[in-house]
Amino acid sequence: MEVTLEFCGGAETAHNRGEKFLTFKSENKEPKVSDIFAQVRRKKLIDDIDALIESDKDVKPGVLVLINDADWELFNEAEYQVCKNDRITFVSTLHGG
Amino acid sequence: MEVTLEFCGGAETAHNRGEKFLTFKSENKEPKVSDIFAQVRRKKLIDDIDALIESDKDVKPGVLVLINDADWELFNEAEYQVCKNDRITFVSTLHGG
Amino acid sequence: RNRPQRTLSLPEFQRYSRQLILPEVGRPGQENLVNSSVLVVGCGGLGCPVIQYLAAAGVGAFGLVDNDVVDTSNIQRQILHMESDSGKLKVLSAAETIKNLNSSASVYLFNLTIDSSNALEIVSQFDLVVDCTDNVATRYLLNDACFLQKNGRIPLVSGAALRWDGQITVYKEDSCCYRCVHPNPPAPESVTNCSDGGVIGAVCGVVGSIQATEALKILAGIENSLCGNMIIYDGLRASTRTIRLRPKRPDCKLCGERKEIKELVDYVQFCGMSANDKDKNLDLL
Amino acid sequence: RNRPQRTLSLPEFQRYSRQLILPEVGRPGQENLVNSSVLVVGCGGLGCPVIQYLAAAGVGAFGLVDNDVVDTSNIQRQILHMESDSGKLKVLSAAETIKNLNSSASVYLFNLTIDSSNALEIVSQFDLVVDCTDNVATRYLLNDACFLQKNGRIPLVSGAALRWDGQITVYKEDSCCYRCVHPNPPAPESVTNCSDGGVIGAVCGVVGSIQATEALKILAGIENSLCGNMIIYDGLRASTRTIRLRPKRPDCKLCGERKEIKELVDYVQFCGMSANDKDKNLDLL
Numbered sequence: 149m150e151v152t153l154e155f156c157g158g159a160e161t162a163h164n165r166g167e168k169f170l171t172f173k174s175e176n177k178e179p180k181v182s183d184i185f186a187q188v189r190r191k192k193l194i195d196d197i198d199a200l201i202e203s204d205k206d207v208k209p210g211v212l213v214l215i216n217d218a219d220w221e222l223f224n225e226a227e228y229q230v231c232k233n234d235r236i237t238f239v240s241t242l243h244g245g
Numbered sequence: 246m247e248v249t250l251e252f253c254g255g256a257e258t259a260h261n262r263g264e265k266f267l268t269f270k271s272e273n274k275e276p277k278v279s280d281i282f283a284q285v286r287r288k289k290l291i292d293d294i295d296a297l298i299e300s301d302k303d304v305k306p307g308v309l310v311l312i313n314d315a316d317w318e319l320f321n322e323a324e325y326q327v328c329k330n331d332r333i334t335f336v337s338t339l340h341g342g
Numbered sequence: 343r344n345r346p347q348r349t350l351s352l353p354e355f356q357r358y359s360r361q362l363i364l365p366e367v368g369r370p371g372q373e374n375l376v377n378s379s380v381l382v383v384g385c386g387g388l389g390c391p392v393i394q395y396l397a398a399a400g401v402g403a404f405g406l407v408d409n410d411v412v413d414t415s416n417i418q419r420q421i422l423h424m425e426s427d428s429g430k431l432k433v434l435s436a437a438e439t440i441k442n443l444n445s446s447a448s449v450y451l452f453n454l455t456i457d458s459s460n461a462l463e464i465v466s467q468f469d470l471v472v473d474c475t476d477n478v479a480t481r482y483l484l485n486d487a488c489f490l491q492k493n494g495r496i497p498l499v500s501g502a503a504l505r506w507d508g509q510i511t512v513y514k515e516d517s518c519c520y521r522c523v524h525p526n527p528p529a530p531e532s533v534t535n536c537s538d539g540g541v542i543g544a545v546c547g548v549v550g551s552i553q554a555t556e557a558l559k560i561l562a563g564i565e566n567s568l569c570g571n572m573i574i575y576d577g578l579r580a581s582t583r584t585i586r587l588r589p590k591r592p593d594c595k596l597c598g599e600r601k602e603i604k605e606l607v608d609y610v611q612f613c614g615m616s617a618n619d620k621d622k623n624l625d626l627l
Numbered sequence: 628r629n630r631p632q633r634t635l636s637l638p639e640f641q642r643y644s645r646q647l648i649l650p651e652v653g654r655p656g657q658e659n660l661v662n663s664s665v666l667v668v669g670c671g672g673l674g675c676p677v678i679q680y681l682a683a684a685g686v687g688a689f690g691l692v693d694n695d696v697v698d699t700s701n702i703q704r705q706i707l708h709m710e711s712d713s714g715k716l717k718v719l720s721a722a723e724t725i726k727n728l729n730s731s732a733s734v735y736l737f738n739l740t741i742d743s744s745n746a747l748e749i750v751s752q753f754d755l756v757v758d759c760t761d762n763v764a765t766r767y768l769l770n771d772a773c774f775l776q777k778n779g780r781i782p783l784v785s786g787a788a789l790r791w792d793g794q795i796t797v798y799k800e801d802s803c804c805y806r807c808v809h810p811n812p813p814a815p816e817s818v819t820n821c822s823d824g825g826v827i828g829a830v831c832g833v834v835g836s837i838q839a840t841e842a843l844k845i846l847a848g849i850e851n852s853l854c855g856n857m858i859i860y861d862g863l864r865a866s867t868r869t870i871r872l873r874p875k876r877p878d879c880k881l882c883g884e885r886k887e888i889k890e891l892v893d894y895v896q897f898c899g900m901s902a903n904d905k906d907k908n909l910d911l912l
């Protein structure tokens with residue numbers, strides 16, 4: 149299955165110095181988000197993965213994960229079963245004013 | 246098939262004095278947008294349909310139709326084959342400043 | 343456009359530091375800005391934030407178009423006009439704000455109604471037009487005037503606000519134009535203006551600030567823009583989104599294949615509506 | 628909150644006509660506004676449009692918090708501070724703008740850093756808080772101070788801007804709080820501020836204007852709000868959307884079931900960062 153990761157709010161700087169999207173084939177046929185995180189880390193698909201992902205089940209403080217524009221917490225976080233055409237977004241929380 | 250119409254930019258006033266969404270069952274199994282328009286007119290599903298729809302294939306000047314947040318003109322307008330979970334939006338163009 | 347180009351002074355490096363350090367802007371982008379000129383049509387609800395943010399950002403020259411005076415009911419949303427400006431020409435009040443924010447900016451005042459007799463000439467003097475108007479006729483006029491320029495199409499940053507709603511888009515280069523999106527004007531009785539329908543001031547702020555962001559990118563020479571899309575904001579429901587617009591229409595009377603419109607027309611006649619939001623309908627006998 | 632309630636004068640009907648005619652506002656909504664009070668924390672990039680639009684809309688009383696003076700590099704985005712205000716206290720400059728836009732508004736100045744020693748008392752005097760700050764520590768502080776009020780949670784309208792990006796949300800009543808969304812503070816080295824990263828002034832305008840719209844709805848007594856959602860704006864790519872946030876977390880230390888936090892803590896210590904965007908990291912030996 150093809151997976152699309154999106155980066156915004158400054159999370160773009162974690163990948164290819166400003167890349168907005170990353171698309172790749174999932175190794176699992178029915179991956180959970182944790183499987184996606186594991187694959188991304190193992191294959192080094194995101195340049196600065198440590199800026200965003202803490203572990204296969206968690207992200208860094210200050211980072212939100214969205215699944216189709218809704219907080220992943222509404223879908224059981226890393227346990228969520230990713231579907232076709234789902235968009236997974238990393239949002240860096242801003243603090244400036 | 247269940248169809249959802251959305252109203253924005255002031256198009257809300259055409260239906261139930263401010264209703265944002267209208268959901269109903271399509272009479273056709275595979276409706277085109279023109280079939281949806283025809284059904285809406287025949288069944289009087291929108292209170293003030295004449296504010297939005299000119300004919301089964303056209304809308305009033307100043308009204309945009311979106312299919313999943315893109316101009317219906319990108320999808321062959323009223324000939325578009327509506328899919329499950331599509332959102333059809335009427336947008337009234339604003340002119341104030 | 344063929345003005346002598348100046349470089350940044352040392353104090354300007356300090357002054358614009360917060361945008362100079364953005365990789366998309368930098369010294370080249372800031373120098374583009376200080377050498378650029380923008381025409382703001384309408385010094386009302388949308389014009390106010392556009393003027394404030396572009397002046398603060400360092401745009402070099404402004405043209406301001408408005409034939410109105412400041413009225414008490416304007417201050418609710420037109421936040422660069424103060425209580426003490428009541429009765430003053432809007433263009434004068436706006437010019438003062440520009441000078442207060444940026445004493446090195448040039449300001450050219452057009453205390454008039456822009457129409458077919460003067461639009462081509464006025465628009466030709468600027469690098470970009472921001473449409474902050476309140477009526478349909480002038481929107482068609484500006485669209486056509488920007489497109490029909492001898493030296494090539496001038497970018498048009500268009501915004502509108504009414505009640506709790508805002509819409510913003512950009513027309514430039516090879517994108518669709520206003521006439522592609524609106525081949526025919528709306529029926530006069532279907533058009534509501536801010537006097538009749540009302541408007542929230544802060545919604546004008548959202549729209550004008552987005553317009554200013556778009557203008558700034560174009561003037562600085564940044565490639566990305568809203569061109570080909572439209573931002574829709576619903577302040578009451580706190581929802582917002584960017585939608586995709588159609589490309590250039592081959593049958594567009596202005597920018598299409600046949601280019602039927604070669605000069606400005608009578609837009610009040612064409613729309614059946616006046617070029618302000620006060621006396622709306624005309625009797626076209 | 629228990630102040631004597633006043634009704635609208637005749638001139639105010641004329642002045643606020645463009646919002647009075649909105650069915651969601653009307654006379655009851657406008658009277659709520661003129662009798663309301665708002666605390667604006669930070670008179671910088673976000674505070675400026677918030678102050679302008681709420682003063683213009685008729686909010687009755689303002690508290691302004693800022694301990695800074697106007698600097699040349701501020702004018703690029705902080706559009707109510709003029710060139711001639713350089714060196715002036717930001718709260719004084721902001722107060723002048725409020726009085727110029729709305730001479731009947733009351734203004735209370737807090738020329739200080741809001742912290743654990745004064746936040747509960749300051750916040751308690753207002754109907755709503757608008758978070759226009761530039762650092763993480765104060766965001767936790769305001770969140771906790773609004774929640775821990777004796778007379779019930781005070782609504783908090785939160786915005787942030789950096790580079791070309793903006794984010795806005797509202798915390799009130801039974802929604803999640805800032806600590807639900809951010810149980811742990813970010814690592815200090817992962818936080819970029821406007822001095823280091825830069826910021827576009829007009830993006831601050833978008834964020835502040837959306838904040839003002841949200842504040843106005845709450846103060847007017849309108850049910851709809853951004854509460855439970857967040858608006859994300861990317862000015863560079865001209866994209867914008869509203870996303871859904873989590874509900875209240877049962878394990879939240881502040882608003883969860885056990886309510887572990889019962890009083891304000893040392894937020895600079897908690898975050899490992901200072902309460903302004905100048906001296907960022909602290910050595911916590």
Ligand SMILES: [Zn+2]
Pocket residue numbers: 518519520521522523590591594595596597598
């Ligand atoms: Zn065209």
Ligand SMILES: [Zn+2]
Pocket residue numbers: 803804805806807808875876879880881882883
């Ligand atoms: Zn909480």
